[in-house]
Amino acid sequence: MTQTQKHRWIVGQTRADREALHPAADAGQGIFVIDAHRNLRGPYTAAGELLRQLIPTVQKHWPELVERHVVEVLSFAPELRDVVQASRETLTSLAIPEERTRFYARVRTQRLTHGVIELLQKIAVPERMGRLQFVFENAGDCEHTDNEFFATILRRIHPAQIEVTLSSKPEMEWPMVREALDKYAERIEAPVIQRTAPSGADPLELAKRFVQSDGTSDVAEEIAAYESIADEQRQALHDQRAEELEALDQFSLTLGAIPWHRERGSSREAMLQGLKVPMDYCLNMGFYEACLDLGIRGRKFVDWSKENLEYMWAFMTKSTNSLAALGRTEEAEELYNWARENTDNPGALMQAAYATSMLHTRHHQVRNHDTARYWINQALELAANISEEKMRNFRTVFYNNGLALIEMHVGNHEEALRLVMEGYDRLVETHGLEQHKLHRSVLMNNKSHILSALKRYEEALEELNQVIEIDPNYPEYHFDRGNVYSKIGRLEEAIANYTRGIEISPPFPELHYNRASAYNRLGETEKAMADYSYLLEIEPTHIDGRLNRATLYLEAGDTEAARLDVLEGLALEPQHAQLLCTLGLIEMAEEQMEAAEKALRAALAADETLLEAYVNLSVLLFEKEDVHGSVEILTTAIGHHPQADVLYFNRAWAMQSLERFEEAVEDYTQALQAGSGDAQEIFYQRGACLMELGREEEAFADWKLHLADGESPYLDTIQQLAPALTHL
Structure with missing residues (x-):
C-alpha cells in the first residue's frame, strides 16, 4: 500500500x-x-x-x-x-x-x-x-x-x-x-x-487509584503509595476490585483484570481458579500466547504435591499445548520431561507420553517416528490400566488415532486405515452417537485423508460428505473435499467447495490459493488473478502465491507487474529457485539476454535439479548461438531428469544444428520413448537426420508417420525428396 x-x-x-x-x-x-x-x-x-x-x-x-x-x-x-x-x-x-x-x-x-x-x-x-x-x-x-x-x-x-x-x-x-x-x-x-505532585494525599487512597486502574496507571505517586502500604491492605483492595469486576458479568474481564487482581488478593483458591478458567478458554480459542502466559503465572503458586497436582498438571499441559502450537516444541518436550521427573501419577504420565509422541511425529522440525512410536505405545499401555470402561475405551481410541498418524507418516497407510476404522466403531459401540461427536468427526476426516493417500478418492469423498453433513460449518472440511475433487480433475466441484469454505470462514489464505489454482487450470485466469491478489493482500509473504501471480502476469504480457511480484518474493527469499527462474523468463521476454542468463544460472545454483531453468537456459544459449553451451546444459539436465522428453528433444535439435546427426537421431528416439507430445515434429526431424546419414528407407518411414499425424509445414520438402510419400 x-x-x-x-x-x-x-x-x-x-x-x-x-x-x-x-x-x-x-x-x-x-x-x-x-x-x-x-x-x-x-x-x-x-x-x-x-x-x-x-x-x-x-x-x-x-x-x-x-x-x-x-x-x-x-x-x-x-x-x-x-x-x-x-x-x-x-x-x-x-x-x-x-x-x-x-x-x-x-x-x-x-x-x-x-x-x-x-x-x-x-x-x-x-x-x-x-x-x-x-x-x-x-x-x-x-x-x-x-x-x-x-x-x-x-x-x-x-x-x-x-x-x-x-x-x-x-x-x-x-x-x-x-x-x-x-x-x-x-x-x-x-x-x-x-x-505538581499532590501534597498530603492519603497513601491508601492513592494506592486504591492504582488498583482501580487494574495496574495500568503510570502515575508515580500512585505506584509508590501502592508499594508502600501493608500487604493486607493491598490484598483487601485487590479482593474488592475483583468482586466489583465479577459483578459486572463481562466474560472478557475474566481474561485480564480479574485474574490479575486474584493473583494479588487474599484467596489462594480464587487465584488458582482465576488463572485456570481463562487459561482453558484461551487454549480452546487458539489464543496460545495468552494461554502460555497464564500457565507460567499459575505454576508459580503450585508444586507437584498430591494436593496441588490437578492445578500443576493443568497449568503445565496447557502450556505445552500452546508451546507446540507456537512452534516452540523443544520447550514443550522439556516440560513433559520435567513432569516425568516429578510425578508418578498414571494419568499425567499417560497424557505426557501421548503428547511427547505427537511432538516427535507432527511438531518437531526434525521428526523421529520411531521415538514417536515408543511414546504412543507407552500411552496405550497406561490406557489399558484405566479401570472405568468408557474412559479406557475412549483413551485407547484416541491414542490409536495418534498411532495411525505415525503409520501414515512412515507409509503404512493400510494399517493407519485399520486403526482409524476400528477406533470409530469402538467409539460408537461404547459411547453411542451422542457422545464424542467431535472426535468421531476427526476420525472420519482422518479416514478420508488416508483414503486419499491410497488414491481411493471416491471413498474419501463419501467420508467427507458424511463429516460435512454432521459438521457443516467447519471450513477445513470443505477445503479437504475441494482438494480431493481437484486431485481427480473435477475442478468445478473443487471450486464450489473452496467457495463454500470461504463463505463460512474468517479469511483463510489456503482456500483462496487452491481456488486460484483450480481457476487457472480451467483457464479462468481473471478469477485466478483475483484470488491470488486477495491472498497477497492478507498474506503478502506467501511466496507461492506471489510466484503464481507473477506467472499469470507474464503469460498476459505484463512483464512490469510480473517483475514487481518476483522482486517482492526475492526480497523475502533471495535464493528461491522458481522465482529466479521466472525472473529469467521476464528478462527473456524483454530481450535482456545477459540478465536472463544470469537469473537462470542463479536459479540452477539455488536448485541444481530445476527442470524449467535448464530448459529455458538451453533455449537462451541456443538463441545466442552458443549451441555447444546449450548441449552441455541439456546433458547436465538429463542426468537429473532422465525421463524428461523435452530435454532429449531440445538436445536433439541442438545436435542436429551441429550436424551431429547420429546423436540427434538417438535423442529424438529417446524423446519419443519418453512420451513426447511433439511426435509429429520429431518424426520429421529424425527423418531429416536419417536422410543426412544416408538411411533413406528409415527416413521415409519416419516421414510417413509424420504425414499420417495431420497437416505438415514441411510438405514441400518431403515432396521434393520423397514424392511417392505425398501420393499415398
Missing part, C-alpha cells in the same frame, strides 16, 4: 502527556478512544472493546455485515452474544471440555484479525458510518492478539478511510507493530507537561 497520508503514532513517557494530543471520544463523529493495556481484558483488549462500542449500531442498521463476520466478532468480544446470535457453530466450538480433542491452528488469530478489518472497511464508507478514527492508548502494553491487529490494520487500511492512532511510550516492544508504524505512521512526540 503506497500512501502519502499516514496513520499516527503518539509517543510520550506518560499517559497524561500523550492524552493531551488525543481527540475527544465521540461515537457520533466516528471517533473512538480505547485503552489497549492487556491487564484489562487480555486477548483483544483493544479490538474487542472497539467492537463492543461499534457492533450494536452496526447490528441495528446493517445486520448482514455482522452475520458475515459473526465468528470473528464473537471471538474478539464474547459479551456481544447478548446482541449477536452465534450462527456458525462447529463441533469444535460446541465441544464440552471433556470432549475437546481438536484445537485451532496458530494462524487462526491472524485470520480473525483480517475478518474484523474487512468488517471495519465495510462500515467505514459514506453510505454507512463514514470515515472513522481509532485511538489506542497504552498500545505498547497490548496483548499478542492486539499486536497482530495493530500491525495488520496499519498495513491494510488507508488513513483516508480509517485513521489509526497508536499512543505509547517511545519504546515499542512489539517488532511487528514497530515495523508497521515505521512504514505507515507519522511519529508525533508528545510535549512533556509539568505537573
